[in-house]
Amino acid sequence: MSALSQTAPGVDAASASTRMPRRLAILTAITIISLIAGLVLALVIVRPDIDQGNVQRIFYIHMPSFFGAFVAFGGAVIGGIGYLRTRNLRWDALAVAGVEVGLVFSLINLLTGAIWAKPTWNVWWTWDPRLTSAAVMALTYAAYLMLRNAIENPNQRRRFAAIYGIIAFATVLYTLIIIRIRPDTIHPTIIGASPTNAEGTFEATTSTAIALVPNLFIWGFLLPITIMWHRIRLQNVLERLAMRRAEINAE
């Protein structure tokens, strides 16, 4: 018992409580209502793009989901640094939650982008610099989860994962800035000037902003934070479960 409990600071009765905190319940309700409102704005209220038609509405999820991934992966970096400094399991829970949630948001970003590309570029996928960097980013974080599962020693697993999660954030930053530094990408930029080869750009009007700004907040902040909080609760329960198993085995 003692060996494991020494390696598990941060998993106290409060953090590992199996009851959903009231604040999380309220946040979840707000997120669900906001998500519905955001979808109504994007799918019903705003008119379809004059050139691309209804498929342009994908943009209101596609771009915000990347920022959702950015926030979640950013959480993984904070969690990783926090764990390496304090060895407190709460930081490790934040890191793993950030990676799992960020990975799903980046997959949503890739999927919606591919579906938008088909009627606009006439291909599901092309090895464009931006698309390639986004795919590398997703694969890098998928490898994080494999790394976690591959290391048996809990301390070593958390330490390696923390370091990997911090380094992996370079792929997020590279994906974020690549459309600004690579003029040969065909990926459009909506905010600011598009690259000269960009195909499928559309005018960002007031109408676009009405749907984009709320969805950017919902998909880029509210939704990842809420899901990460639930994932952290799961991690706390799993850690507490591991401790109990070790205690019983020691007896």
Place this chain on the structure above:
Amino acid sequence: MSTLTFTPHISRAAMVRLLVIAIALTAALVPFRLAHAATDCATVTDVTSVECETLVNIYRENNGSAWNNSTNWLDDDTVCDWYGVTCDNGHVVGLDLSNNNLTGTVSLSGIGNVLMVNLSGNDVVRLDTTDYLLLALAGVAVLMGLLLLSIFARLRGAKNELRMLEQHN
């Protein structure tokens, strides 16, 4: 011996009415015939007949006769010569009808190889991309559903096991 002859009697007024109806019908059909006469998509060879029909429909449903530039549209069977149409290897690959006074709806569902469409500067809406939007929404729902299911199913399982271990104690 008298000869029996039959002379149908049609009044002058009835003949005038018939003549007016015939002229009206002909006048109504002339533009329709003109629109179809020059382009027969069944005999078009430079693109597929489906692609040809799609373009003809775009012309008809977007007030083609009022376009700023409709050079060669429906005038001949060489679709690739029509204004704004770009072809490659027997297919329509581009359509640039920007600022051309199109009004209505444009469906490109019959053109599968089109690389880039430019309909800006017109009062039109493309309607053929709704399926892609629905596909994207379904994909998002599946991915998000899997994430939430994974979290809550594991949470439920872990809680149950923890409860059992605490009871065991």
